[in-house]
Amino acid sequence: MxxxxxxxxxxxxxxxxxxxxxxxxxxxxxxxxxxxxxxxxxxxxxxxxxxxxxxxxxxxxxxxxxxxxxxxxxPHPLRWAGDFLARTDLVSVFRHAIAESRRFDRFTVTMTVLDGGEVVYIACSDASRPLDVTFRIGMRLPAPFTATGKALLAARPERDLDGLFAQGFPAPLTRYSVASLPALRRELVETRERGFSIDDGQIREGLFCLGATVGDHTGHAVAALALSLTRSEATPEVIATLGRSLVEAAADLSRRLGGG
Amino acid sequence: MxxxxxxxxxxxxxxxxxxxxxxxxxxxxxxxxxxxxxxxxxxxxxxxxxxxxxxxxxxxxxxxxxxxxxxxxxPHPLRWAGDFLARTDLVSVFRHAIAESRRFDRFTVTMTVLDGGEVVYIACSDASRPLDVTFRIGMRLPAPFTATGKALLAARPERDLDGLFAQGFPAPLTRYSVASLPALRRELVETRERGFSIDDGQIREGLFCLGATVGDHTGHAVAALALSLTRSEATPEVIATLGRSLVEAAADLSRRLGGG
DNA sequence: CCCTATCGTTCAATATATTGAACGGATGGT
DNA sequence: ACCATCCGTTCAATATATTGAACGATAGGG
Structure with a gap:
């Protein structure tokens, strides 16, 4: 349990x-x-x-x-969750930079933070309807399978991974989910080289997500953005273009948070 | 402390x-x-x-x-806060009934739940900008001074009040804040008679708020709505009209939650 | 540069939390 | 209607958590 x-x-x-x-x-x-x-x-x-x-x-x-x-x-944890969200200012910045600017109108964009070996969703801009933060607050998924989780783990020191998954690697969600820590490490090397992460059907088959980290004033990754599209849309050109845009958007959020 | x-x-x-x-x-x-x-x-x-x-x-x-x-x-309390919000479905219902319908476009409307002797804000529709749930999540104020708090306390059995404020009545926020439990009881009698609550400068001078409870499928008050205007706007006619509308809106939310 | 004050941290002596056994009540099946 | 099972709850015996004293490190003031 x-x-x-x-x-x-x-x-x-x-x-x-x-x-x-x-x-x-x-x-x-x-x-x-x-x-x-x-x-x-x-x-x-x-x-x-x-x-x-x-x-x-x-x-x-x-x-x-x-x-x-x-x-x-x-209701009491609302106080702490509210402080956490207000304090980091992440959701406000997300709103201004992503949701209200209509930067990625055709796609769902989410933002998560890391909590142990999982990601927690703290903001979402859904292409089909207005900002829907509250539905997603607190939702969590294993970090190794999500685009945001891969981006955040790639930004962490290598040795942290042993601690995060000391009690076992999460069970795969699809047949494409990365199945072990060594395999995840290889993905994270690729993520660092590419500059953004990719979840190709690891959360749900047919869903293709790109991820990029958001840094705070100290430069540390405090959150990550993910952009979702379908696998059929994900041609190499589209991946390159959207990946670049997402990295730019994440950098924009970082600057708004006081980062470099 | x-x-x-x-x-x-x-x-x-x-x-x-x-x-x-x-x-x-x-x-x-x-x-x-x-x-x-x-x-x-x-x-x-x-x-x-x-x-x-x-x-x-x-x-x-x-x-x-x-x-x-x-x-x-x-980040961990996000999980619990998210479950709390998702489970009660309150924010979703609020969004549909208040924020998206533009029912009270000229006013700020908030929704709170009771946590001990305080109210916790879980949703807000701000007249000046789009829905801003996240800013307010977790924010709390002493229940006796807020319109939503008065509405929720009025819906509770009288004897509950002793327990909620056994450790002391909250310090007033303005010179109009209700100053004692007996005085609060008198206000709650008036609230029940009127059908909606009134906060006349008890949270902030010059701010006038009306409140009404939202019931769940069992009929119990699980949240309350408040509508804010300035004292200068609050003529008897405006109070009566907006009070009625707010009670109707709250009843609408109750129906959406499965209440009578 | 030196000294003082405060920090975060450790651990064995001291203080207190945990829980097995048992109870009364409620529910569901026969 | 009765019985078995499981519920939530209580409390004294048992098991364990708490914390005062001390330490090394750090920062700031003289």
């Missing part, structure tokens, strides 16, 4: 906090609202321990309990 | 989690990124305890540490 090993790993501090995070992750990931006993079972927790945690989490606004006892994520 | 009493209250369980939440609240509320020693001091925690908590929170993606040691909120 996700996070389960993180709860129990040798030398891990503050187990109550780790368990609470695992509970929230589980509840957020569940399509059906779990009960206290159900999540205790799923996460391998004693019922009385889960009970104490859940009670505290309700008091803190982290979880909400329905009348039938089922549990849902509560 | 906010949350401080919550950490140490008699019978409080899971102190490590409460402390972690207090740390996140502090970091989210700080305009300057605090250091480990600074937040230990601010929250009355032993440095070694704060150190252990912060290290775990970094590992969990709850906090991010800059090169100079300063701390910021991390």
């Amino acid at each position: 996700e996070g389960h090993d993180q709860i129990r790993s040798a030398g891990a501090h503050v187990p109550a906090l780790r368990r609470a995070v695992a509970i929230l992750d589980h509840v957020a990931a569940s399509s059906d609202a779990p009960t206290l006993s159900g999540l205790a079972r799923a996460l391998g927790l004693p019922k009385s321990t889960a009970h104490g945690l859940v009670q505290a989490m309700e008091e803190l606004g982290l979880l909400v309990r329905a009348a039938d006892g089922s549990l849902r994520t509560g | 906010e949350g401080h009493d919550q950490i140490r209250s008699a019978g409080a369980h899971v102190p490590a989690l409460r402390r972690a939440v207090a740390i996140l609240d502090h970091v989210a509320a700080s305009s300057d990124a605090p250091t480990l020693s600074g937040l230990a001091r601010a929250l009355g925690l032993p440095k070694s305890t704060a150190h252990g908590l912060v290290q775990a929170m970094e590992e969990l993606g709850l906090l991010v540490r800059a090169a100079d040691g300063s701390l910021r909120t991390g």
